[in-house]
Amino acid sequence: ICGSSLIGNTRSVTAAHCWRTNTFQARQFTVVWGSNALMSGGTRVVTTNVVVHPQYNANNLNNDVAVIRHNSVAFNNVINRIALATGSNSFAGTWAVAAGYGRNGDGSGSSNPGKFQANLLVITNDVCRQTFGNTIVASTLCVSTAHGSSTCPGDSGGPLAVGSGNNRQLIGITSFGTQWCARGFPAGFARVTSFASWLSSQ
Template sequence: MKLLVILSLIGCALSFPRAYEPIEVDYHGQQGIPMASYLRNAEAAADFDGARIVGGTPARLGAHPHIAGLLIALTQGGTSMCGSSLLSNTKLITAAHCWRTNNFQGQSITVVLGSLRLFSGGTRITTTNIQLHSNFNTRNLNNDVAIITINRVDFTNNIRAIALPSGLLEYLTYVGNRATAVGYGRLQDSGSNSNEVLHQVSLIVIENFVCTDIYGPSTIIDSTLCTDTQGRIGTCQGDSGGPLDFSFQNVRYLIGVTSFTSQRGCQAGLPAGFARVTSFLQWIRARL
């Protein structure tokens, strides 16, 4: 009888899979559209002198010449926002979910280069030429990368491509190293203290198994890169598609494309997820 009870308990335990932390997959509905609306209104209301938002912090134009903001016109109506990284005079990389999710589909993208703000200034190029990774999964954001093609843009002090990892850098995991995430997104999950200009944050890359234990093996795969967000720092709403870069010998290398945070928000203290660029180098280079 005891044996039957034990076997029954084991059977019950095995029949209930572990519940992992859900990630946010409805990006446009929950993050991109509301954030774009907020930024449009904030920019319209702010007194901007080209270097500072009144009541905010100074921002130096050209500090991150490889980042480009994205304004995404959706087929369902409305405008969303994302980030991207300039790879050449005609190519950028972003997150695939910036173009397509389960609930939304992009119609066109306006790429904003050389600007601290999304709705004004800089060089602005509209395109419909976006190629998603063929194995992109909208349910778990695996293979969350896409290439954007634009008309040629000339490099300046404020517009410049970021390098892709090469040589030994292609084989590093970057675990334990600091990398810099850049984006136009929120500074916190709620409230009015949002990012009206470009911000950056230094993050530590962590082992994938730490992320797997939180988000589960269907979300965290070899081509995922995770960063520690303890202390409530990290990427947030509106930062999707933007760069995570690693500085080596005074050269910045793109090692991650901002992909996801916990569904509970960016201040939950849970790891942030990126598409690991070294896992997609062959795919990227074939499209440059």
Template sequence: MRCHNLFLCLFIFFHTSECKSVENSPVYGYHLRVGVPEARRIAVKETLRGARIVGGSQVTAATVIPYQVGIIAALTGGASSVCGGSLISTTRVLTAAHCWFDGQTRATQFTIVLGSVTIFSGGTRLTTSDVTMHPNWNYYLNDIAYVKISAVTLSNTIQLIALPTTAEASRSFEGLDGLISGFGKTSDAQTTFPTSTALHQTTVSVITNAVCQNSFKVTIDSSHVCTSGTGGKGTCDGDSGGPLTVLLNNKRILIGVVSFGPSEGCQASSPSVFTRVTSFLTWINSNL
């Protein structure tokens, strides 16, 4: 993940040292580097029937993770990119800010896919350009955005995921089992078509930010939450914006939005990094 456009970096940051931080940003250039190739790969494979999350299993029915959203991002120039998201109200989807603008390429429209285990076929499909990135997004921090959609009808395949309550906002969630899901790659070696293109899921353990920091040169902030990569489990290319949920008090809640992973690869047994939802509850709730 490198900065190939020096002029853009200088324009944004005005001096070379700050451009250096953009060069190392895990989300800069996401669409052209990751999203577009993933979209092409998934689209072709789905015509053969049948993708992702490293170390996980295929989701066989949309009823299993009914809050999962697939996002097809139409980009300037005509290409398509892919991301994930979470349905938090009948008119709002939560995703990563870099799914709309990654610092290099901006989306012009999202196709929101609900109630489907495949992203390019099936389910309820809505288009929108009403996307609001967090105003303080800066490549490393505040990687969160909400998407306004036409009101959807809930069903056994389309359900909301609960947000943490105010009382739960101070929790670190350390040690809890987290559930991650997405349409992204299932291995680093996956340059050709995977064995399936269905939504995948896996269970990972939430770890402390201090432990997480040991695997990254960039600062792991209090507004991040991390999961262990033990056993080669974690998020991968194409999973950006998707959900990290935990079961708390017999209720599944959304605690993270997929942001970035280790530069050494998805199967390196290194942590995955998410935007911590509890750090943005006020912002999210004010826009519901």
């Protein structure tokens, strides 16, 4: 299970490791829009057309970004695109919202049948390096999970967003964390401002 974000009628963005790791290669994605339930409802499209960032590194998850190309989906009151963040804002000190169908704690053994979301505080990369070392590069964005909320296994590829309504922006793509998602360690995302140009070109 992975998340994604709709960035156009025929394009969604997710984490590259959802499609390919050193030991796993997906064959297809079933993309779901317009439903808070994982296994039912909404609009569902199957695709095998996934473009992984050319500098994706499966060992350290740098450039952990991929574009899903799919049949056109119509926008409506429950399905809409999200704008890509651009510019030089680091968003450090900003509260953002992550969403996904992953586990809701260290003790839960499987993904959730419904979507959860968490309010997370963006931290500086220097603070994040205290946990993850040189894995943290300029194109990484990190959040604090000290307030008891975090992304967990099953949330990969999903959104980290700021703003609301038509002003909502995608600032991160859920990428990595520690093996414990409820113990206060930071969580890492692909920084969308670093990839906005490439994403838009796909």
